[in-house]
Amino acid sequence: MAVPIVQVGRSLIVTVPEALHDTAAVNLQGDILAAIKKTNASGVLIDVTALDVVDSFMGRLLVDTAAMARLLGARTALVGLQPEVAMTIVDLGLELPGLYTALDLEGGLQLLQHLDTERG
Amino acid sequence: MSESAEMDERFFPQEQRHKVIADACAEMLASARTGDLEGFVKSRAERIRSAATQGLPYRSMILTFLTMQEAMRPLLLRFYGSDPELLTRATGALNRAFSLIKAHEAEMYLAAKEEVIKAQQQAMLQLSTPVIQVWEGILVAPLVGTIDSERAMQITQNLLIMVRDTKASIAIIDISGVPMVDTLVANHLLKTVRAARLLGAKCLIVGISPEIAETLINLGVDLSGVDTFFSLHTGLKQAFRELGQAVGPA
Numbered sequence: 001m002a003v004p005i006v007q008v009g010r011s012l013i014v015t016v017p018e019a020l021h022d023t024a025a026v027n028l029q030g031d032i033l034a035a036i037k038k039t040n041a042s043g044v045l046i047d048v049t050a051l052d053v054v055d056s057f058m059g060r061l062l063v064d065t066a067a068m069a070r071l072l073g074a075r076t077a078l079v080g081l082q083p084e085v086a087m088t089i090v091d092l093g094l095e096l097p098g099l100y101t102a103l104d105l106e107g108g109l110q111l112l113q114h115l116d117t118e119r120g
Numbered sequence: 121m122s123e124s125a126e127m128d129e130r131f132f133p134q135e136q137r138h139k140v141i142a143d144a145c146a147e148m149l150a151s152a153r154t155g156d157l158e159g160f161v162k163s164r165a166e167r168i169r170s171a172a173t174q175g176l177p178y179r180s181m182i183l184t185f186l187t188m189q190e191a192m193r194p195l196l197l198r199f200y201g202s203d204p205e206l207l208t209r210a211t212g213a214l215n216r217a218f219s220l221i222k223a224h225e226a227e228m229y230l231a232a233k234e235e236v237i238k239a240q241q242q243a244m245l246q247l248s249t250p251v252i253q254v255w256e257g258i259l260v261a262p263l264v265g266t267i268d269s270e271r272a273m274q275i276t277q278n279l280l281i282m283v284r285d286t287k288a289s290i291a292i293i294d295i296s297g298v299p300m301v302d303t304l305v306a307n308h309l310l311k312t313v314r315a316a317r318l319l320g321a322k323c324l325i326v327g328i329s330p331e332i333a334e335t336l337i338n339l340g341v342d343l344s345g346v347d348t349f350f351s352l353h354t355g356l357k358q359a360f361r362e363l364g365q366a367v368g369p370a
Contacts, residue, residue, distance in 0.1 A: 083280035
């Protein structure tokens with residue numbers, strides 16, 4: 001089953017499931033980009049609350065997706081990172097350039113909205 | 121009364137001794153009859169755990185069994201006195217049994233004590249890394265004492281959990297109580313800042329003294345990505361200023 005992408009205002013919300021591997025992950029990337037084009041979204045919220053671990057593969061996927069989305073004119077924010085996962089990411093020295101971060105969906109939507117109005 | 125005799129009296133009062141030993145013997149016999157030693161061992165383990173956490177010395181605890189051993193000698197004589205060889209074997213078996221019990225109980229006692237120590241260490245660690253919410257959305261973490269990697273991890277964890285639970289957007293880390301700030305400590309701080317950023321919170325570091333500032337630059341530490349201040353006061357003002365604004369990018 002494909003990962004659902006929900007539209008809220010000018011943002012898209014993507015809830016990443018606990019186990020997202022290889023082809024499913026790449027498909028998701030494609031789905032997000034297609035959805036941005038279809039809805040003319042200016043923001044993408046990737047909810048990673050369900051993830052117990054973010055390894056270099058997932059990190060790369062997120063960074064690349066954000067960069068691709070950016071080219072289409074949308075900013076990407078990561079929300080719902082668990083404290084343990086955040087600590088592991090930092091310990092591993094994993095960089096996530098181009099990704100905005102917020103605590104939760106509410107914070108993320110606010111952030112994206114602010115960025116949108118800022119851009120004018 | 122000597123101190124140890126006092127303690128014995130406190131945990132094992134004279135007038136209760138007979139009853140305690142009688143109960144212990146009855147329990148042992150009952151489980152020996154049914155063959156269910158596990159139940160007996162379990163109930164002993166519970167008693168030992170509570171005794172150890174209350175500070176009962178090991179000596180007082182095994183007083184029960186020492187006394188039981190003594191009490192059983194005349195019994196053995198009565199039953200096996202007529203046959204010296206049988207008496208020797210019975211005495212040997214009884215002594216072995218009691219040795220096993222004492223050794224086993226010693227292990228359980230130690231384990232219970234170690235648990236207490238571990239719990240105390242955890243409590244100390246928690247107390248030494250407090251994070252306080254001073255306003256809606258603003259946390260302050262006053263660090264006191266040396267920061268090693270274990271404390272750094274504890275601090276980061278506490279901070280992140282507080283950020284998540286209070287939905288804080290600013291965390292002020294006050295290092296004025298940290299005596300030594302070198303490259304290692306600075307790296308720990310940077311890691312904490314990065315981790316908090318992943319949860320959408322911005323960190324300000326305050327309490328940087330002129331001496332620390334000199335040391336850090338001379339060491340080549342790069343804290344340019346972080347807002348830093350000498351005083352908590354100024355840092356707090358900055359935090360309120362930022363909250364007054366709309367949310368900014370990571």
